[in-house]
Structures are given as C-alpha cells and as structure tokens.
Amino acid sequence: MDITIYHNPRCGTSRNTLAAIREAGHEPHIVEYLETPPSRARLQQMIADSGLSVREAVRSKExxxxxxxxxxxxxxxxxxxxxxxxxxxxxxxxxxxxxxxVRLCRPFELVREIL
Structure with a gap:
C-alpha cells in the first residue's frame, strides 16, 4: 500500500502514528515536513481530503x-x-x-481508519 506520513520525529503522536503504520505491516514514505514542507496546493488538498477545515489543521497553540x-x-x-x-x-x-x-492522526489511532 502506498502510504505517506508527514512526520515530525520530535512529536510523540507522530512517532506513535509511524509505529502503528509499521505494526500494520507497511513501510510508509516519510516526509519530514519541517525540512520538506508540502506545497500550498498539496497542503490545501490534504486538508480538504481529510474533511477538516483549514483552521482545524493549523497549530494555533504554536x-x-x-x-x-x-x-x-x-x-x-x-x-x-x-x-x-x-x-x-x-x-x-x-x-x-x-x-x-487522508487523516490528521490526532490521536494516532485514527491512522487505522485508512490502513
């Protein structure tokens, strides 16, 4: 299965999501998005495909x-x-x-919906 995770290795939720993907028997394409961010168009598409609003996809506590x-x-x-x-x-x-x-996997268990 073709899987891409937009990953931050310093984030526990992101690490748990990656582990869940691997435990399910998949090796995803890992994009460390802080180093290689998605384009604005790709980001907009991911948000739309996930069913979220843009406001729900932004880290407002940052x-x-x-x-x-x-x-x-x-x-x-x-x-x-x-x-x-x-x-x-x-x-x-x-x-x-x-x-x-596409899912924003918070909590990480949401990844199971799309595996």
Missing amino acids: ALFAELGLDAPGIGDDALLDAMAAHPVLINRPFVATPKG
Whole structure:
C-alpha cells in the first residue's frame, strides 16, 4: 500500500502514528515536513481530503501563530494556508495519506481508519 506520513520525529503522536503504520505491516514514505514542507496546493488538498477545515489543521497553540497575528478576528483560510506554507511548524501533525484517504492522526489511532 502506498502510504505517506508527514512526520515530525520530535512529536510523540507522530512517532506513535509511524509505529502503528509499521505494526500494520507497511513501510510508509516519510516526509519530514519541517525540512520538506508540502506545497500550498498539496497542503490545501490534504486538508480538504481529510474533511477538516483549514483552521482545524493549523497549530494555533504554536507561539508563531499569535506572533503572525493569525489569532486576529477575520483571518481567513487563504491567510492561514499562506502562513502554513511559509512556516510549516504551523501545520498540525501528523497527516497520513493512503489510497483509502487522508487523516490528521490526532490521536494516532485514527491512522487505522485508512490502513
């Protein structure tokens, strides 16, 4: 099965998701998204395919979120996507894409839905 995980090795949830994929007998393509971020278009597609809103896919607790003024009223999806593309630390993690769908695997057990 073709599986891609947008992974942050410093994140426990991301490490647990990767372990669950491997325990299911798969070796995914690992994209360390902080080093190799998805394009804005790919990010937008992943979010849409996962059924989330852009706001649900952004790490609003990240200090940079407030520093960039993204917590101001009226900030729309385009501004959030632009910020996430420019600053991948703002992308919530881990996203996993398989032929069965895309999920933001928080909690990591959600990955089982698409394996």
